[in-house]
Amino acid sequence: MISHYLGDWGYKIFKASSAKEALEIALEERPDAIVTDVVSPEMSGFELCRFLKINLTHQKVPIVVCSNKNLAVHHLWARKQGADVYLTKPYTPEDLLSAIQSATERTCILS
Numbered sequence: 001m002i003s004h005y006l007g008d009w010g011y012k013i014f015k016a017s018s019a020k021e022a023l024e025i026a027l028e029e030r031p032d033a034i035v036t037d038v039v040s041p042e043m044s045g046f047e048l049c050r051f052l053k054i055n056l057t058h059q060k061v062p063i064v065v066c067s068n069k070n071l072a073v074h075h076l077w078a079r080k081q082g083a084d085v086y087l088t089k090p091y092t093p094e095d096l097l098s099a100i101q102s103a104t105e106r107t108c109i110l111s
Helices: 002-008 019-029 045-054 072-081 093-106
Strands: 034-037 063-067 085-088
Touching: 002 093, 019 034, 019 045, 034 045, 045 063, 045 072, 063 072, 063 093, 072 085, 085 093
Parallel strands: 034 063, 063 085
Antiparallel strands: none
């Protein structure tokens, strides 16, 4: 559903079923922003953030992390791993759009 809304707002969407698949797509497609969940099979969203922020060609790609974990430590950990925005579930499509726009304004989608 989120992909549908983002598509309606003009974003080209690359969907991945895991953070590992998202990493492969990101390295090939070089998206303008990445949206990831913390919980993902094979590799967490935090690991995805960390890898992309270390990789020189992707350091400036803004990353929006979505999670149902809402403690301050989770927000802090996401930032330390390279996330630009931490969005807590449940969120509306408008909340996600605002988070993406906020992240991309600071630097320059993947779902």
